[in-house]
Amino acid sequence: MQETYSYFIHINDTLRMSQSQEYILDVRGLSKTFSGIKALDNVQLAVRKGEVHALMGENGAGKSTFMKILIGLLKPDSGDIFFEGAPLQVKNVHDSLKKGISMIHQEILMVPELTVAQNIFLGRETTRFMPGWLDDQTIYRKANEILTQMGVSLDVRTPMKYLSVAEMQMVEIAKAISNDAKVIIMDEPTSAISDKEVATLFSIINDLTKKGVAIIYISHKMDEIFTIADTITVLRDGRYIATHSATELDTNRLISLMVGREIDSLFPDAVELGGQEAISVKNLGRKGSFSGISFTVKAGEILGMAGLMGAGRTEIARAIFGLDRFDEGEIAVNGNLVSITCPQDAMQHGIGYVSEDRKALGFIPNMTVKENITLGNLSNYTQGLFIQQKQEAKIASEVAENLRIKTHTLDQKVANLSGGNQQKVVIGKVLLASPRIIILDEPTRGIDIGAKSEIYKLIRQLTASGIAVIMISSELPELVGMSNRILVLSEGKQTTILSKQEATQETIMAHAMPH
Amino acid sequence: MKNEPTSYVNQIGNTYRLRTRGIGKYGIVLAFIALCIILSVMTPRFLTVANLVNIFTQVSINALLAFGVTFVIITGGIDLSIGSMVAVAGVVAALFAHPDTYPVIVPILMGLLAGLALGALNGFVITRTKVPPFIVTLGTMTIGRGLALILSKGRPVSNLSDSFNFIGGGQLFGIPMPILILIIAFAVCSILLKKTVIGRYMYAVGGNELAAEASGIRLNKVKMVVYTLCGGLAGLAGIVLTSRITTGQPNAGAGFELDAIAAAIIGGTSTSGGVGTIMGTLIGALLIGVISNGLDLMNVTSYYQQVVMGVIIIGAVVLDSLSQTKK
Numbered sequence: 001m002q003e004t005y006s007y008f009i010h011i012n013d014t015l016r017m018s019q020s021q022e023y024i025l026d027v028r029g030l031s032k033t034f035s036g037i038k039a040l041d042n043v044q045l046a047v048r049k050g051e052v053h054a055l056m057g058e059n060g061a062g063k064s065t066f067m068k069i070l071i072g073l074l075k076p077d078s079g080d081i082f083f084e085g086a087p088l089q090v091k092n093v094h095d096s097l098k099k100g101i102s103m104i105h106q107e108i109l110m111v112p113e114l115t116v117a118q119n120i121f122l123g124r125e126t127t128r129f130m131p132g133w134l135d136d137q138t139i140y141r142k143a144n145e146i147l148t149q150m151g152v153s154l155d156v157r158t159p160m161k162y163l164s165v166a167e168m169q170m171v172e173i174a175k176a177i178s179n180d181a182k183v184i185i186m187d188e189p190t191s192a193i194s195d196k197e198v199a200t201l202f203s204i205i206n207d208l209t210k211k212g213v214a215i216i217y218i219s220h221k222m223d224e225i226f227t228i229a230d231t232i233t234v235l236r237d238g239r240y241i242a243t244h245s246a247t248e249l250d251t252n253r254l255i256s257l258m259v260g261r262e263i264d265s266l267f268p269d270a271v272e273l274g275g276q277e278a279i280s281v282k283n284l285g286r287k288g289s290f291s292g293i294s295f296t297v298k299a300g301e302i303l304g305m306a307g308l309m310g311a312g313r314t315e316i317a318r319a320i321f322g323l324d325r326f327d328e329g330e331i332a333v334n335g336n337l338v339s340i341t342c343p344q345d346a347m348q349h350g351i352g353y354v355s356e357d358r359k360a361l362g363f364i365p366n367m368t369v370k371e372n373i374t375l376g377n378l379s380n381y382t383q384g385l386f387i388q389q390k391q392e393a394k395i396a397s398e399v400a401e402n403l404r405i406k407t408h409t410l411d412q413k414v415a416n417l418s419g420g421n422q423q424k425v426v427i428g429k430v431l432l433a434s435p436r437i438i439i440l441d442e443p444t445r446g447i448d449i450g451a452k453s454e455i456y457k458l459i460r461q462l463t464a465s466g467i468a469v470i471m472i473s474s475e476l477p478e479l480v481g482m483s484n485r486i487l488v489l490s491e492g493k494q495t496t497i498l499s500k501q502e503a504t505q506e507t508i509m510a511h512a513m514p515h
Numbered sequence: 516m517k518n519e520p521t522s523y524v525n526q527i528g529n530t531y532r533l534r535t536r537g538i539g540k541y542g543i544v545l546a547f548i549a550l551c552i553i554l555s556v557m558t559p560r561f562l563t564v565a566n567l568v569n570i571f572t573q574v575s576i577n578a579l580l581a582f583g584v585t586f587v588i589i590t591g592g593i594d595l596s597i598g599s600m601v602a603v604a605g606v607v608a609a610l611f612a613h614p615d616t617y618p619v620i621v622p623i624l625m626g627l628l629a630g631l632a633l634g635a636l637n638g639f640v641i642t643r644t645k646v647p648p649f650i651v652t653l654g655t656m657t658i659g660r661g662l663a664l665i666l667s668k669g670r671p672v673s674n675l676s677d678s679f680n681f682i683g684g685g686q687l688f689g690i691p692m693p694i695l696i697l698i699i700a701f702a703v704c705s706i707l708l709k710k711t712v713i714g715r716y717m718y719a720v721g722g723n724e725l726a727a728e729a730s731g732i733r734l735n736k737v738k739m740v741v742y743t744l745c746g747g748l749a750g751l752a753g754i755v756l757t758s759r760i761t762t763g764q765p766n767a768g769a770g771f772e773l774d775a776i777a778a779a780i781i782g783g784t785s786t787s788g789g790v791g792t793i794m795g796t797l798i799g800a801l802l803i804g805v806i807s808n809g810l811d812l813m814n815v816t817s818y819y820q821q822v823v824m825g826v827i828i829i830g831a832v833v834l835d836s837l838s839q840t841k842k
Contacts, residue, residue: 071729073728073729092728092731092733093728093729093730093731094731094732094733096731097730097731098731103729105729109723109725109726109729109730110723110726111718111719111722111723111726111727111789112722112723112789113718113722113789113790114715114718114719114722118715119726122715122719122726122727122730122732123727123730123731123732124730124731125712125715127712132711132712132713133710133711133712134710134711134712134714134715175730
């Protein structure tokens with residue numbers, strides 16, 4: 001018995017040894033928490049030498065956080081990372097670059113005033129004469145070589161800020177591959193470049209993998225994944241779901257792994273209301289953001305708006321609310337064409353907007369619940385120069401009661417409330433203007449599940465009183481559970497409007513994926 | 516296809532930027548030249564060798580401080596404590612500069628060391644605590660003033676050796692020493708900023724801190740260097756000032772930080788970081804010097820001079836914000 005036992009241990013050890021040799025990067029049990037919210041929970045990933053390993057997941061699945069830990073921009077709470085079989089300790093990006101891990105960042109990270117070449121070699125400058133003396137001649141020559149090899153024609157002496165987004169992305173790619181890295185992380189490397197440039201990138205990736213470089217590839221574009229990836233790992237809600245060889249999967253199977261959640265009774269039943277058309281949008285477009293957006297929302301109806309990050313959802317909301325100008329199309333409220341050039345116009349026509357960025361645009365953290373609620377309509381509670389304190393307090397307490405805002409007193413600072421209650425304060429503020437149409441942009445982002453159901457009930461309450469709701473959300477279960485119809489966007493274009501019967505997470509994803 | 520609108524918008528942005536950038540970059544030079552021409556026409560005393568030498572000598576201390584603060588502002592920071600550092604370095608140098616005590620190199624090194632140490636303290640607190648530089652250096656400004664008073668026991672430190680007084684009052688090849696020091700500091704600082712890796716990192720940290728970090732630049736190291744350097748230049752300015760007035764004054768340098776910051780900003784250094792040159796800062800300092808000199812020559816009281824200076828500072832920042840690309 002004893003013999004056999006140790007024999008097994010021995011086998012296990014050899015197995016692990018060979019595994020860690022086979023995998024250039026092996027991550028186990030990685031966790032990261034941001035202010036109480038688990039961004040990554042016990043995540044694993046094993047990348048072989050010379051493979052393209054796709055990392056897939058919905059928005060907020062934790063992909064970018066994961067990669068920022070690998071590159072040393074964030075520190076994990078727990079977990080082990082093995083690089084070339086040895087534990088990897090990176091204190092900062094300097095360490096990880098030295099070890100041979102580089103990254104193409106989704107948000108293009110460039111110094112605008114420096115030139116193309118200076119950006120490519122930033123942090124890795126060549127020197128001459130003496131330590132610390134810049135040799136820009138060599139930097140320009142090398143940068144030119146790299147870009148020529150990539151088939152990109154760019155003057156390497158141009159300051160970065162004069163480049164288009166596509167050009168910047170190509171420079172970002174050049175920067176990552178010029179580092180002679182063993183592992184290159186590519187986070188949405190093709191979000192801004194054209195098909196021709198994507199082809200260039202793919203041939204570069206092929207050359208790199210032949211040399212044994214491993215690529216971790218993150219993209220929302222399904223066709224890209226199945227063209228380039230050897231292995232696919234799926235994350236969902238910060239947790240590891242599965243790793244498969246790319247040949248074992250197809251688009252549908254991958255999407256169901258990515259979304260795979262059960263819809264529960266979190267969502268109160270819709271109230272059927274044959275209301276009148278509250279808002280109609282025809283052919284709305286804004287250069288560079290979105291175009292051809294047409295929909296109507298009836299009183300008491302919820303129109304969901306789905307799409308990947310950058311599909312143009314928030315931009316549409318901002319245009320309707322008058323925060324941004326639109327170049328084409330028209331908006332009608334209650335059947336009458338209206339002109340909206342600023343938020344005041346929109347509010348006058350009964351449109352309210354609850355921003356996705358609650359903290360930046362929704363409330364003033366150091367002001368009290370009462371002050372925040374009445375802030376938008378303060379002129380209604382003033383006489384001459386003075387605020388009618390009693391009236392203000394009365395209105396605010398009515399709102400707080402209606403929306404069930406949990407706070408000890410109305411004089412509590414909003415900063416001290418929970419996320420869910422903060423969101424209710426923001427909604428309460430918007431409601432005080434008595435809107436007939438409300439645009440909710442990610443109304444439950446960063447809110448825990450209990451508070452979510454409260455917000456859902458509140459939204460139903462609004463529709464029951466005849467308010468038309470446009471709800472933008474990245475959480476598909478929420479969209480499917482709440483919406484009467486769902487408008488799906490892909491890369492700034494409206495791809496479809498799904499009815500309640502047609503709308504499932506899979507159909508939404510299929511229409512949201514760029515092709 | 517999808518990118519066409521973006522690059523189109525970018526192109527429009529570029530021409531706009533190039534145009535306003537032109538005003539921002541050369542406007543200050545044109546303004547400076549125009550001012551000099553006007554002054555030479557209005558008062559014959561302006562364009563004389565004696566007066567020009569006088570201007571440069573007077574400008575030298577502010578320019579030394581302004582070079583240091585230019586580094587800091589380029590990285591996106593600020594240093595309010597340089598005026599106090601002038602006093603500390605001046606007093607420390609004076610304490611070692613009495614006749615027949617130490618060779619002249621000792622007070623020079625001690626003064627420089629005092630500035631470098633206070634600068635390093637700024638850098639240390641800013642990088643370790645993440646307290647904004649404005650607050651930290653506001654604190655060290657007061658600390659420095661206190662130190663200068665403690666070290667000097669609240670009294671001017673006088674009776675300094677002739678060799679020490681030569682630094683601020685002497686001449687070499689017929690050129691006053693402060694001007695020579697200014698020329699050397701100008702050359703060294705320009706080269707540091709334009710030709711060395713640390714200079715490149717200063718622009719990178721101020722231009723986009725996240726990008727700098729993601730490129731493997733150690734932000735804390737760069738900031739440490741920058742604040743220490745700024746302190747060292749303030750120490751040098753303190754030595755020159757003490758030598759010129761032949762006394763270590765604990766109250767010297769009060770308000771100098773504002774003139775230095777003004778010179779940097781007038782010279783095109785952007786307060787949002789990532790932009791600025793030593794040449795620009797020198798012109799900014801000269802412009803301030805020429806204006807106060809010219810107004811002096813025209814017998815305008817110093818009260819009005821302050822008003823004029825304020826208007827120029829705001830004008831320079833307006834130009835700067837016009838040439839900013841971000842909305």
